[in-house]
Amino acid sequence: MRNSQDQAILERAKRFEAQALEEIFDTFNQGIYRYAFRLLGDADLARDCMSETFSRFIYALKHDRGPDNYLQAYLYRIAHNWITDYYRSKIPPSLPLDVQLRANPADEPDRQVSDAMENQRLRAALTLLTPDQRQVIVLKYLEDWKNEAIAMSLNKPVGAVKALQYRALEALRRILTRHEDFNV
């Protein structure tokens, strides 16, 4: 969604026009959900994260603290903060076998379990990064955002985003190297 479009729809959203709010939800709900799922590895948590993201968004509008533009970056920042808070307050979630098994039912069960464990370790490794490092590489390699959009989301210059990305991958490689199961 372009910035001018964001501004127009946000004006309407601030007046709590149902149609504008519905349009925003329809545009971003699946993306937020998948983003949360990739980081959390849990469908229920991802759903909670998505739900809470939109909830925080309208409460921000209620108190005149909502965004004036770049709505996507704003929503992903909320979701990212929710996930960061979640990881701070909880130990990393246990292995969600059922979801991972549904992900690729053609595979052999042992292979499914192996992949699921690897994904969970990967997520656990991501949680060891700083929030900004984690968000940069997730948006870059999982959400396919360009550096400019990531910079907008993090309220940082593009150069800082690139530096963060470099440090995040270095850190991730170091973390995963310590785990012999990972083919780094």
Next chain:
Amino acid sequence: MTRAEDELDKFGKRILAPLRDAPSMDSPTVAQEKSRFLSKAEEIRLELTSRFTATQQGRRWNVISFFQLRPTGALVKAMVATLIVLVILIGSSFTVYAAQSSLPGEPLYTVKAWSEDIRLSMTTTTQGKLDLILTYTSRRADEINQLAEIGKTLPEQTSVRYQGELDSVLLLAAEMNDDQMQNALGKIKRQAEKQGMTLEELITILPPQAEPAIVHLQERLQEQINLSTFGEEDPQAFRLQVRARQHGHPGTSKKTPESSSSTLPTTKGSGTLIPGNDVNDNGKPKTTQVPGHGNQGSGEGNPSQGNGKHEPKTTP
């Protein structure tokens, strides 16, 4: 991008690839979440609307509650006192305003006279007082004119006030320096001439019984003209003359002592003893002759009290 960065980029893509595969929410779940989100938004919208309405009502209630105060004893007293003061102030203002068009003999004329006195007492400068009294003398002349038009006779009270004002302007002129005095006497004379002409015209339409009072005033105006002319010629003598006139009040001498020397201008017609002119610069009696009206015989004096209160003169 350097080689190290390129390698690192490839590592990122490869290592995170397993996480790219993320499921979407199923439609019922999306619909449920969407419904929840929109319900929450609607709740907030209603809350904001009701808060806005309450704020508006609050403002209205603030106004209403002022009028619904339970009156305590002190509050009632304060309100009554304020109301009385307001009524007096507003009523007085309207009364004074309405009184300005009243004529002698009417109930509000006293208010008019009172307001004029108040205004005069609030004027501090001699020049200001003189100008104000000259305005008042014009009013008196207008009042006389209006009374004549409606067929009413001139009350003595008004005549006395008019003459008192004529005396006052002379006294004020006497207090000024020579330059100011010249200017003031010029004004006094011009106004007296104008008012004299008005009264002259009035005499022609008045019934015979009303004439004496007007004629008397006309003579007084002529005296004013003569004294002003005298002052223009000899300011010092004028001052003495006017002050002596104020204090001495020579009474009602009807004769012009032709034998006495006079520094005051004389004109044809009757001579009038100027009040106070019984004392000249040398302490000797001094008289003058002022122009009377054409209907007066030469050498006839008019009674003059010197304080503006003239006895009516019989019309020949």
